[in-house]
Amino acid sequence: xxxxxxxxxxxxxxxxxxxxxxxxxxxxxxxxxxxxxxxxxxxxxxxxxxxxxxxxxxxxxxxxxxxxxxxxxxxxxxxxxxxxxxxxxxxxxxxxxxxxxxxxxxxxxxxxxxxxxxxxxxxxxxxxxxxxxxxxxxxxxxxxxxxxxxxxxxxxx
Amino acid sequence: xxxxxxxxxxxxxxxxxxxxxxxxxxxxxxxxxxxxxxxxxxxxxxxxxxxxxxxxxxxxxxxxxxxxxxxxxxxxxxxxxxxxxxxxxxxxxxxxxxxxxxxxxxxxxxxxxxxxxxxxxxxxxxxxxxxxxxxxxxxxxxxxxxxxxxxxxxxxxxxxxxxxxxxxxxxxxxxxxxxxxxxxxxxxxxxxxxxxxxxxxxxxxxxxxxxxxxxxxxxxxxxxxxxxxxxxxxxxxxxxxxxxxxxxxxxxxxxxxxxxxxxxxxxxxxxxxxxxxxxxxxxxxxxxxxxxxxxxxxxxxxxxxxxxxxxxxxxxxxxxxxxxxxxxxxxxxxxxxxxxxxxxxxxxxxxxxxxxxxxxxxxxxxxxxxxxxxxxxxxxxxxxxxxxxxxxxxxxxxxxxxxxxxxxxxxxxxxxxxxxxxxxxxxxxxxxxxxxxxxxxxxxxxxxxxxxxxxxxxxxxxxxxxxxxxxxxxxxxxxxxxxxxxxxxxxxxxxxxxxxxxxxxxxxxxxxxxxxxxx
Numbered sequence: 001x002x003x004x005x006x007x008x009x010x011x012x013x014x015x016x017x018x019x020x021x022x023x024x025x026x027x028x029x030x031x032x033x034x035x036x037x038x039x040x041x042x043x044x045x046x047x048x049x050x051x052x053x054x055x056x057x058x059x060x061x062x063x064x065x066x067x068x069x070x071x072x073x074x075x076x077x078x079x080x081x082x083x084x085x086x087x088x089x090x091x092x093x094x095x096x097x098x099x100x101x102x103x104x105x106x107x108x109x110x111x112x113x114x115x116x117x118x119x120x121x122x123x124x125x126x127x128x129x130x131x132x133x134x135x136x137x138x139x140x141x142x143x144x145x146x147x148x149x150x151x152x153x154x155x156x157x
Numbered sequence: 158x159x160x161x162x163x164x165x166x167x168x169x170x171x172x173x174x175x176x177x178x179x180x181x182x183x184x185x186x187x188x189x190x191x192x193x194x195x196x197x198x199x200x201x202x203x204x205x206x207x208x209x210x211x212x213x214x215x216x217x218x219x220x221x222x223x224x225x226x227x228x229x230x231x232x233x234x235x236x237x238x239x240x241x242x243x244x245x246x247x248x249x250x251x252x253x254x255x256x257x258x259x260x261x262x263x264x265x266x267x268x269x270x271x272x273x274x275x276x277x278x279x280x281x282x283x284x285x286x287x288x289x290x291x292x293x294x295x296x297x298x299x300x301x302x303x304x305x306x307x308x309x310x311x312x313x314x315x316x317x318x319x320x321x322x323x324x325x326x327x328x329x330x331x332x333x334x335x336x337x338x339x340x341x342x343x344x345x346x347x348x349x350x351x352x353x354x355x356x357x358x359x360x361x362x363x364x365x366x367x368x369x370x371x372x373x374x375x376x377x378x379x380x381x382x383x384x385x386x387x388x389x390x391x392x393x394x395x396x397x398x399x400x401x402x403x404x405x406x407x408x409x410x411x412x413x414x415x416x417x418x419x420x421x422x423x424x425x426x427x428x429x430x431x432x433x434x435x436x437x438x439x440x441x442x443x444x445x446x447x448x449x450x451x452x453x454x455x456x457x458x459x460x461x462x463x464x465x466x467x468x469x470x471x472x473x474x475x476x477x478x479x480x481x482x483x484x485x486x487x488x489x490x491x492x493x494x495x496x497x498x499x500x501x502x503x504x505x506x507x508x509x510x511x512x513x514x515x516x517x518x519x520x521x522x523x524x525x526x527x528x529x530x531x532x533x534x535x536x537x538x539x540x541x542x543x544x545x546x547x548x549x550x551x552x553x554x555x556x557x558x559x560x561x562x563x564x565x566x567x568x569x570x571x572x573x574x575x576x577x578x579x580x581x582x583x584x585x586x587x588x589x590x591x592x593x594x595x596x597x598x599x600x601x602x603x604x605x606x607x608x609x610x611x612x613x614x615x616x617x618x619x620x621x622x623x624x625x626x627x628x629x630x631x632x633x634x635x636x637x638x639x640x641x642x643x644x645x646x647x648x649x650x651x652x653x654x655x656x657x658x659x660x661x662x663x664x665x666x667x668x669x670x671x672x673x674x675x676x
Binding site: 023024026027028029030031061062065066067068069070084085086087088089090121122123124125126127128129130132134137139140141142 | 168169171172173204205206340341342343344345347348349381382383384385386419420421422423424425436437438439440441442443457498499500501502503506507508529538542572574575576577580583588592596598
């Protein structure tokens with residue numbers, strides 16, 4: 001489930017204080033901030049850098065390396081469609097095209113009303129019930145056009 | 158006395174409706190005044206039957222599947238709580254032929270036990286390996302693992318015991334056990350299954366490793382795409398701590414060991430061990446050059462055992478039953494069993510653990526039942542996105558590290574993805590290079606640049622542009638990537654590319670022109 005909290009520097013400072021003493025904390029901190037705010041704004045990068053005595057460049061480098069971390073909030077719901085080989089073998093390419101058509105966005109985009117972000121994912125480990133998808137953390141297997149339509153409708157609500 | 162009903166909570170079962178079945182079952186039983194106890198287990202790995210519900214009867218656990226929420230009333234009407242007949246009735250679970258013909262060592266408990274109950278784990282032979290390790294001591298424990306012939310199940314196949322011995326022999330104030338649970342290979346889900354279905358076996362394996370090498374801290378690095386596995390491991394770790402299995406003086410021994418879960422953040426390359434260590438340190442997941450080996454200079458520069466989930470989860474049974482018991486399974490230098498995963502367009506997909514030596518054809522046609530589309534099998538990719546595509550002509554290859562290597566392939570983490578005859582192999586080759594370009598950490602040039610150039614060259618070949626020249630260029634590029642890359646991402650991407658080209662030249666615009674032997 002995507003977080004809906006708006007950016008709050010005090011809350012961010014509290015999160016940073018909670019995790020700063022863990023071993024190798026930079027990535028853990030960025031993940032915790034994203035979980036709280038749905039994204040990691042530039043202001044958060046500065047705070048993490050300061051707390052860990054790292055340069056902003058170093059923290060920015062960590063932030064940009066990982067696909068999960070976002071600079072801007074995603075749509076209200078995030079629909080991920082698996083595009084890896086096992087799902088390819090089970091016909092995911094057609095489903096991707098179907099979802100893009102229905103939502104009117106390309107993979108990686110967010111629908112105009114801000115409700116749904118459509119993203120590729122490379123393997124959910126549901127390869128024996130392919131093709132698979134994930135809507136806000138909920139997994140769905142044996143996806144077909146009908147089940148996908150239901151997911152899209154649910155996400156658009 | 159209430160009837161015990163088992164409903165999996167494995168992500169693969171949940172994805173096809175297991176949670177809804179559990180809810181419907183509870184509601185229907187309440188309405189009818191039936192006393193039932195629902196136990197949420199892992200999956201047995203028969204995914205075409207998921208959600209597979211089991212009922213405890215005097216004769217054993219009777220399976221029904223695939224069950225949907227709206228089947229529940231009919232099942233209750235038919236007397237499924239007494240194991241009676243129904244269209245979804247599969248008989249005694251243990252006697253289902255697909256399960257019965259397996260040799261379940263690593264997965265002995267998966268799908269059977271309650272993954273949140275340490276008592277249930279103990280009741281099913283759990284913690285016997287740890288007790289043995291405590292009683293025989295570090296050196297003898299390592300010797301057992303060496304003698305068992307266990308090799309790294311992540312794909313590289315390096316002898317696990319040798320890795321451990323190296324760490325044990327390296328002096329340091331702090332050593333680490335790191336479990337690589339960044340199972341990013343498409344077509345593989347064994348790590349996910351065991352973490353969701355039998356998490357204590359992984360904890361036990363890591364604790365044994367800690368005792369063996371003198372490490373007191375461990376990390377399980379689980380990919381973020383596996384939220385169910387992360388939750389299951391965190392729950393099990395908390396239970397294990399309460400039960401004295403983690404922390405100070407574990408299981409009443411003189412050894413300390415504690416464990417923490419860290420989530421990945423969507424980078425495929427972090428499945429590479431040195432990249433994973435960088436990520437655990439909170440940095441960009443950039444691959445390290447080896448040497449130094451992680452065994453000497455690993456996490457935070459300390460001696461570190463880094464093993465795949467399955468390697469660590471197999472250690473308890475090796476200690477419990479002895480090295481010889483495990484070593485007696487298998488062929489050649491591939492000892493023991495391999496949890497093989499059948500995936501993609503396959504009729505009977507799931508987890509099939511068996512001794513090394515079974516042929517690829519048996520796995521795909523006989524056990525997997527061919528494709529679910531009913532069309533002929535054209536190709537299978539073995540070992541994830543970096544594994545080779547094999548045509549039917551190579552289906553006599555036995556599942557064995559060396560046999561696959563001899564045919565320019567790899568078994569990797571044991572995943573087999575089945576494709577029917579509609580697959581375009583040039584598209585698959587292009588995808589392999591494209592994926593490498595997206596996921597490259599960027600440290601070495603062959604991988605960073607080679608992958609992007611490779612996509613362009615494949616496009617030119619398919620477009621029929623200077624075919625002979627471009628085919629030679631692709632082969633040359635693949636050789637550069639194979640021998641010049643720092644890690645398996647750039648180094649193995651040539652496997653799917655070259656195997657697609659060599660075995661399916663017709664998909665690249667016709668028979669491959671004969672290249673002059675120019676050595």
